[in-house]
Amino acid sequence: MHNDILDSLTDYPFDRLRALLGTTEPPAGMTPIHMQIGEPKHAAPEFIGPLLTQDMSEWGRYPPPNGPEELRRAIADWLETRYDLDSGTIDPGQHIAIVAGTREALFMAALLSVPTNKNGNTPAVLMPNPFYQVYVGGGALARADVVYMPAGANTGFQPDFDQVAEADLSRAALAYINTPANPQGSVATMAQLKNAIGLARKHDFVLAVDECYSEIYTGEKPPGLLDACREIGGENPFANTLVFHSLSKRSNVPGLRSGFVAGDPALIRLLLRLRQYGGAQVPLPVMNASTALWRDEAHVEASRELYRAKFDLALDMLDGKFSAFRPGGGFYLWLDVTDSEAAAYKLWTEAGLRVLPGAYLAQNNDDGSNPGARYIRMALVHDLDTTCDAITRLLNTLDS
Ligand SMILES: Cc1ncc(COP(=O)(O)O)c(C=O)c1O
Structure with missing residues (x-):
């Protein structure tokens, strides 16, 4: 006996991505770049360290x-x-x-x-x-x-x-x-x-x-x-x-x-x-x-500057390809790659780049269309060099 509504909640996007990629590996010698998850990687402000330990009681x-x-x-x-x-x-x-x-x-x-x-x-x-x-x-x-x-x-x-x-x-x-x-x-x-x-x-x-x-x-x-x-x-x-x-x-x-x-x-x-x-x-x-x-x-402004530099770089490199645009906010690139699952699979298996298919972030509309189906989501959470590497891999893999 259990709450049967839970049976309908089985499509968490990261589970679906794991199922899509299975046990596939990036090409030998290629360090994977994980951009599927919106987990910020900029350094946390150091001043919180002492505050977390100042009074152990x-x-x-x-x-x-x-x-x-x-x-x-x-x-x-x-x-x-x-x-x-x-x-x-x-x-x-x-x-x-x-x-x-x-x-x-x-x-x-x-x-x-x-x-x-x-x-x-x-x-x-x-x-x-x-x-x-x-x-x-x-x-x-x-x-x-x-x-x-x-x-x-x-x-x-x-x-x-x-x-x-x-x-x-x-x-x-x-x-x-x-x-x-x-x-x-x-x-x-x-x-x-x-x-x-x-x-x-x-x-x-x-x-x-x-x-x-x-x-x-x-x-x-x-x-x-x-x-x-x-x-x-x-x-x-x-x-x-x-x-x-x-x-x-x-x-x-x-x-x-x-x-x-x-x-x-x-x-x-x-x-x-x-x-x-x-x-x-x-x-x-x-x-x-x-x-x-x-x-x-101060730390928020510094972080914002880092994101700005990454968007500047990525958008410059993409030069309008995949309908790339600067979002009003957030740290994701939302790129039109025509078929989000196929692109995510190819990017992982051929370029070691892990991104999230937009189809997994959306449901079919009443007319049967899925508003995420054409897009991949890339979280620009890494440093500038990794971002540059990721966009280069993306262009080499999908822009042919
Ligand atoms: C749109 C949105 N809302 C809320 C959250 C939850 O964030 P947290 O629980 O870390 O505050 C996230 C995390 O990725 C998110 O993307």
């Missing part, structure tokens, strides 16, 4: 579930600066939940939003297609119907809420959006964000905005949920909304497992209640290090 204590006040205060200050909010807009006691990385919190967003039924119908969880796989698991395990919103080149790689059927909007309990988006790096415009907020309030669903790549951009600073909330204003400026931020990509510490959720106080309370039952607390030394990371921008 903290490892012997259960951490306060929602962190020390200093961490929530540092986050509130960071948000107010980043999103040009008036001082005092973010109340560390009401608007912030500390989470052990945002993956778990994004999953829990579905558990906290989805009711038994909505207006007599099975609730729906809306999400872009392609998507971050965790949204699918959240929606399915909350026993909602997952409704995909196409986010292909024709909609600027962001979902168009105006194309969602009225019936699905009215039974929606939750909508995820991701900006800058994984995998395409597209950034939701202020108008798109405001439209999504308006619909969430009109139809009373939760809008969960995943902004874990918000600090990785090489051009304009991307707008976020809180910019849109600031512009809309009102008595409860964050009503129906939650935004998810992480230190994993911003500060190159995916192993630290540290992030936060901010937004509607009523939803934050529900998330904290849910976490009391099923959430992992963040260890105190990790929270101390996190406080210092949210208070420091």
Whole structure:
């Protein structure tokens, strides 16, 4: 006996890639380059080392579930600066939940939003297609119907809420959006964000905005949920909304497992209640290090410069091939290679380059087309020399 919904969750992209490549090896003597996973490889700021070990007795204590006040205060200050909010807009006691990385919190967003039924119908969880796989698991395990919103080149790689059927909007309990988006790096415009907020309030669903790549951009600073909330204003400026931020990509510490959720106080309370039952607390030394990371921008700027240099180099080398473009944010190249699985197989077996087929990050749309099927995702997480090597291998292998 087990939860049979789990039987439907068997297509995690990395498992599918392992199945595709099987026991194949790169050509003899060729060092593999792993660009399939979005794991930052820039150095983590050294100043967190001493903070993680300064008081070993903290490892012997259960951490306060929602962190020390200093961490929530540092986050509130960071948000107010980043999103040009008036001082005092973010109340560390009401608007912030500390989470052990945002993956778990994004999953829990579905558990906290989805009711038994909505207006007599099975609730729906809306999400872009392609998507971050965790949204699918959240929606399915909350026993909602997952409704995909196409986010292909024709909609600027962001979902168009105006194309969602009225019936699905009215039974929606939750909508995820991701900006800058994984995998395409597209950034939701202020108008798109405001439209999504308006619909969430009109139809009373939760809008969960995943902004874990918000600090990785090489051009304009991307707008976020809180910019849109600031512009809309009102008595409860964050009503129906939650935004998810992480230190994993911003500060190159995916192993630290540290992030936060901010937004509607009523939803934050529900998330904290849910976490009391099923959430992992963040260890105190990790929270101390996190406080210092949210208070420091120098390392974020240095990392951004490194990504900029890598995009400059890669785009220069690609020279428009595979429809290469500079994304609004994030650290992925999203390249049109016509057949994503065939290209990923060839790149691994002939060039030792491991990339993720876009088909694995998307579902078929209603018309049977898969919006990721033509693309591969390459994470530009390595140093400049490795990036150069990878793009050379890609061109030598696919550009014939
Ligand atoms: C779009 C997106 N959201 C959320 C996450 C989760 O990040 P973390 O749990 O490290 O905060 C990732 C990680 O790759 C991601 O790509």
